[in-house]
Amino acid sequence: MNYISTRDKKTYFDFKSIFLRGLASDGGLFLPEKLRKYSKDDLQRLSKLNYFDLASEIISNFSEPFLKKDKIKSIIEKAYVNFDSKDVVKLNKINGVNLLELYHGPTLAFKDIAMQVIGLIFDEIDLNKKKINIVVATSGDTGSAAIAALKEKKDINLFILHPYKKISDIQRKIMTTCVSSNIFNIAVKGNFDDCQKIVKQMFNDEKFREKINMSGVNSINWARIVCQIVYYFYAYFKMQSKINFAVPTGNFGDVYAGFVAKKMGLPINKLIVATNNNDILFRVINSGEYKPLKVKPSLSPSMDIQVASNFERLLFHIFKEDDKKVKISMQKLSDEGFFKLEKDELNILQNDFEAERVDDSETLRIIKDFFVNYGFILDPHTATAVGASYKIKNESKTVILGTAHPFKFLDTIKLAIGKKIEPPKKFLGLTEKAEKFEILDNNLLELKKFI
Numbered sequence: 001m002n003y004i005s006t007r008d009k010k011t012y013f014d015f016k017s018i019f020l021r022g023l024a025s026d027g028g029l030f031l032p033e034k035l036r037k038y039s040k041d042d043l044q045r046l047s048k049l050n051y052f053d054l055a056s057e058i059i060s061n062f063s064e065p066f067l068k069k070d071k072i073k074s075i076i077e078k079a080y081v082n083f084d085s086k087d088v089v090k091l092n093k094i095n096g097v098n099l100l101e102l103y104h105g106p107t108l109a110f111k112d113i114a115m116q117v118i119g120l121i122f123d124e125i126d127l128n129k130k131k132i133n134i135v136v137a138t139s140g141d142t143g144s145a146a147i148a149a150l151k152e153k154k155d156i157n158l159f160i161l162h163p164y165k166k167i168s169d170i171q172r173k174i175m176t177t178c179v180s181s182n183i184f185n186i187a188v189k190g191n192f193d194d195c196q197k198i199v200k201q202m203f204n205d206e207k208f209r210e211k212i213n214m215s216g217v218n219s220i221n222w223a224r225i226v227c228q229i230v231y232y233f234y235a236y237f238k239m240q241s242k243i244n245f246a247v248p249t250g251n252f253g254d255v256y257a258g259f260v261a262k263k264m265g266l267p268i269n270k271l272i273v274a275t276n277n278n279d280i281l282f283r284v285i286n287s288g289e290y291k292p293l294k295v296k297p298s299l300s301p302s303m304d305i306q307v308a309s310n311f312e313r314l315l316f317h318i319f320k321e322d323d324k325k326v327k328i329s330m331q332k333l334s335d336e337g338f339f340k341l342e343k344d345e346l347n348i349l350q351n352d353f354e355a356e357r358v359d360d361s362e363t364l365r366i367i368k369d370f371f372v373n374y375g376f377i378l379d380p381h382t383a384t385a386v387g388a389s390y391k392i393k394n395e396s397k398t399v400i401l402g403t404a405h406p407f408k409f410l411d412t413i414k415l416a417i418g419k420k421i422e423p424p425k426k427f428l429g430l431t432e433k434a435e436k437f438e439i440l441d442n443n444l445l446e447l448k449k450f451i
Contacts, residue, residue, distance in 0.1 A: 001062055002033040003222070006316045007327040009033075015066045019121060019223050020132075022216030023203040027330070028323075029312050030222045036061045038265035047237040051088045052076050054237075055230045059117070062226045067124060075124075079116035082106060088113065089231050091238045091399070094374050097386065100235050101402045103379075107174055108405035108424065110254065111145035114227035118217055119149030127155050133212040133451065135159045135202055137195035139250055140167040140302040141404060143185070144174040146217050151180040159184045159451055161195040164439060167301050170408045170430070177433035186450065190442035191295040193307045196251075198444050200309075208448060219253025220309050228257035229264070235399045236266055244398040246272040246389040248381040249281055250303040252310035254401065259314065259352060269396040273355040274388035276300045276363070281308055285355035288346040291338035299360045299412045300380040302404070318345045356388035363387065367416035377413060377421060379406040 003013040007028030013021075018030040038046065046054060055076045060069035067075070080088045085104040092099045105112025122132070134156060136146055143160040150158050160175060164187035176185045188195050199216065202208055219225065236243060245268060247255040255271050262268040275282045276298045284290045292306035312330060318341065319325040329339045341349065358366075366383040370376055378386060382402045389398045406413050407423050414420050423430060440446055 001064060003030045004033055005029070005323070006031060006312050007323050007330070009321060009323045015063050016125065019221065020125070020215050021203075022218070022221045023200065025204075025206060026327075027200070027204055028326070029220055029310070031313055031316060032062060032222075035260065035263050037263075043265065046233065047240075051230070051234055052080065054233060055088075055227070058230050058233065059226050062222070067121070071124070075117060075120045079120055080105075083112075087234075089234060091235060092402075094370075094376055097389075098235075098239065098397060098399045099382070099402045100231065100399050102231060103402060103405045105145070106148040106426070107141065107144040108408060108427075109141035109145060110228075110401070110403045111141045112148065113231065114224040115142075115145035115149040115217065117227050118221070118223050119146075119153070121223065122150070122153065122156060129155075130213055131155050131157060132215050133157045133159065134215050134217055135161070135199050135451065136217050137161045137192060137199045138167075138175075139163070139192040139305060140171040140408075142218060144171065147175055147178050147180070147183055150217075151178060151183055153182060157182050157184065159186060161186050161188050161198065161447070163187070163191045163195055164189050166191055166297060166304065168409050168411070170410060170427075171301075172437075173430055173433065173435060174408075174427070176435035176437045177430065179436075185437035186447070187437050187439045188442050188447070189439070192250075192305050193292070193295060194442045196305075196307065196309060198442075198447055201444050202448065212451060218309075219251050225253055225257045225260060225310075228254055229261045232258045232261035232268070233266060236268070239397060239399065242267045242269050242396050244268070244270045244272055244389070244392070244394065244396050245401060246274055246385040246392075246398050247401045248300065248303060248385045248403050249273045249275060250278075250305040250308065252281065252308040252314070254403070255353075256310045256313055259317075262352065268352075269394065270392070271353050272385070272388050272392055272398065273353055274385040275355065275357050276303050276384055277357065277359050278304050278306055279357045280306050281311070282355040282357045284311070284341070285349060285353050288341035288343075288349075289338060290333065290340070292333075299363055299409075299415075300384055302381055303384070314349070318348050354392050356391045358384040358387035364412075364416045367413065371417045377406045377417065378402070379404045380409050380412050
């Protein structure tokens with residue numbers, strides 16, 4: 001499998017290179033040169049596989065020849081051995097709502113599904129005794145998933161940037177109570193977009209990147225997308241009909257994995273993008289204008305993002321693989337603060353995607369109604385996807401992606417249903433544990449110096 005950059009399709013990379021680099025040196029994101037397309041007969045064959053074999057089949061398409069299917073299979077089996085669901089994920093049918101629970105891993109969030117695999121892929125790379133320094137921005141869940149996957153690895157340091165006082169207390173404590181000599185938590189005085197911008201600036205500084213042997217595990221790393229493609233296939237095989245997926249969306253990686261699954265032949269009707277009041281994706285999908293605004297704090301903090309990095313990958317498709325146009329549009333975004341899709345480009349976008357915005361008051365109402373009517377507690381992010389699915393009407397059934405356990409958002413849940421929920425066994429006593437993290441200014445040079 002060869003890979004290209006969204007901003008340069010003439011230069012080829014292998015899987016190992018794009019896994020370690022994360023971001024292309026030209027600032028673009030990596031994409032496979034071509035995708036495998038599954039036929040109806042292929043899908044019929046895949047439908048008989050369990051989750052582990054299905055993951056091995058799909059992921060090996062992207063990792064060979066560096067990691068062959070047998071090696072991927074052993075990685076998958078090891079990665080998911082401690083998940084609470086025997087099938088890794090669980091399709092829960094609740095009074096007509098099809099909820100795909102993706103939060104049965106070690107940190108109770110969908111990020112575990114990719115991150116546990118990524119942590120083991122690092123073990124397959126000969127680092128020549130040179131330590132890798134991974135720098136990652138998190139809006140709440142990526143950081144804890146990365147820690148769970150990479151703690152105590154002797155050849156890796158992990159630096160996690162989270163926005164100071166802009167994630168839930170539980171999200172922060174899962175990260176900052178971990179005792180491991182290779183983990184460094186940093187609270188940046190800014191929002192997630194500021195954290196992500198700093199990480200990208202570090203990646204784009206070749207001298208700094210080489211000096212610290214830098215790598216990344218944000219969703220800009222293609223390996224994250226690859227692992228997330230699997231559960232779209234799994235859900236379709238459980239439903240056995242053409243379906244929509246409703247996805248709570250911030251940085252666009254999770255819903256983009258669904259788009260890749262559709263391009264690979266999965267009969268997906270619409271990918272429904274659910275946003276909160278940080279609605280850049282709602283606006284671009286409905287109007288064609290991509291214009292980041294000021295980030296607004298919300299009850300679904302992991303979606304408090306105005307620059308959805310993975311959207312650049314979709315742009316490459318919308319622009320019919322015109323890498324120069326992608327580069328021009330991203331430069332316009334940097335220089336002028338926006339870009340606008342042409343009418344035919346917007347049509348291409350709307351052929352696969354719909355979007356709805358769900359504000360905090362709606363989110364609270366959905367959580368309360370779901371609890372009162374069905375006795376089931378949704379986290380606030382999943383609630384936005386439920387709300388978006390209610391607003392969009394078509395003949396296909398819809399699968400909601402449940403992205404996190406409600407325990408991670410105790411204050412919001414109490415506000416919605418009037419009661420506190422008990423912690424899962426794995427997090428008993430978490431709130432009493434001592435935390436360790438640095439608080440730093442939103443300053444690139446200061447953060448470079450710290451690392």
